[in-house]
Amino acid sequence: MLKIKDLTQYLDKVVPATYMESYDNVGLLVGSPTAELTGVMVSLDMTEAVIEEAVAEGCNLIVAHHPIIFKGLKRLTGSNYVERTVMLALEKGVRLYAAHTNLDNQHTGVNRVIADRLGLESPTILAPKSQTLQKLITYIPQEATDSVMEAIHQEGAGQIGNYSHCSFRVVGQGAFQAEEGAQPTVGAVGNLEKVTEDRVEVMFPMHLQGKVVAALKKAHPYEEVAYYIHSTENVNQEIGAGMIGTLPEAMEGTAFLDYLKERMDLTALRHTPMPQQPIKKVAVCGGAGSFLIKAARRAGADAYVTADVKYHEFFDAEDQMMIADIGHYESEVYTKELLKNIIRENFPNIAVRLSKVVTNPLRYY
Ligand SMILES: [Zn+2]
Incomplete structure (x- = not known):
């Protein structure tokens, strides 16, 4: 019979913690790995609703992109959603596993999913890591x-x-x-x-x-x-943040925004003014990607698709490229399928369910 640790140790190898950012927290976060695995639920976030869903579906392991324990927990009294989620997971015997920036930093990770959805050709890592x-x-x-x-x-x-x-x-x-x-x-x-x-x-x-x-x-x-x-000090072309590639054909700004909305299933997005030139070269970064605005510009991107951009950061486009903020959830929701495929590659017979709970805390009105 398959144990929880058979799967978590496999994920540790395929998405190694070595490549997470220093502020992050990845791997098995809650629960003992020795129990038998009954099923896996894959989600973007770990919330109480997702744990209830996992229990209802007979899954005792949740593999998610965002770690619920991020800053360090000093007590478990149920006074906020983080504590309540961890407590519910322990109570229901559901283990929590996170693959976060270590998955972002892979050339086959989160950004590759966005690049593929946008049909970008020859995508490469935008900011490859050294060391x-x-x-x-x-x-x-x-x-x-x-x-x-x-x-x-x-x-x-x-x-x-x-x-x-x-x-x-x-x-x-x-x-x-x-x-x-x-x-x-x-x-x-x-x-x-x-x-x-x-x-x-x-x-x-x-x-x-x-x-x-x-x-x-x-x-x-x-x-x-x-x-x-x-x-x-060598740069590793296969590990790092963001990706950049080219559209099969250049598009005018408005046509590109329509295309982006259709491909990423968006109801709304925020963007800076259209650049003078048509859009051909596109940089992407799922989640909070302001830290790569300058790198995208330097790499000659006509558009940079990311999320969580603040007012003053939009100015960094310098009228040279268009920044499109498509929303954090929207940019990463397809990570569920990516995680499912990673698991299925080595465990084709295991029950892997995609969470149906919409964990996005934002609404558009
Ligand atoms: Zn994220």
Whole structure:
């Protein structure tokens, strides 16, 4: 029988907490992971209504985009909606799991969903993150290099864009002396050994470090493996905030707004004046995306589609592009389907239900 943790550990791997923003709170937030999983409900928010819905549908796990515990809880007395939601979840035995900015920052995440709905071609990350790529340097006796490298590549190291098995090697001489208690693969205790070895360098994304090092140690023939891991300043094109791509055909401003409303199922939106030029290049960021206005402008976007933009922030469009604020809920509601697909990919037989509760606290009049 499937346990809650089978699913949550899988999600931890696919949407690693390593890539969340520093202020965020992701992963399993409420409840023990050891119980049997009865069903999963996917929602945008965790609210009391969603928990009641999950119970009614026989689901004891809610996977949501927004974490209900965000700032830190000092008491559980039911005095506000956060405390009441957590208390109800505990009372009903419903576990709460969040995939938030760690999902936003994936190139297959929330922003990709918006980009795809708008039909953007060749979407790329608008603000790729640095310091998420690492370099492994290790030394391998020559006859074992290929097999050790294969084991490391199997764990995802050495992937650069559409190229796999990327590494660099140079031949040199390794030296070591086995001391008492050692069981050297090469040479004998007390002898200074000199062995022809390959020095190998390979890059990997930081969330794979544990697996890559484990694979190295398992495949390497030596009792003690010499290796170094360096953090790099390199930009990771696959991790970061927002996305930018191009519409199949340029559109006039009003036509673009109509298209946006239709594709994102909007009743209303707020926008800055239309730019002079037709709209072709479009940047997107689901949720609160003001922090990327300048990046969108610098990247040459004709329009930037996001939410939660404040009055003064709209001025940052500088008449060079149009900012369209489509609403936080509206920009992220399709995240439910994204989460459902992620779960279904590995657990095709599990019952995954999309919450029907409209958690949007806003109404338009
Ligand atoms: Zn959000």
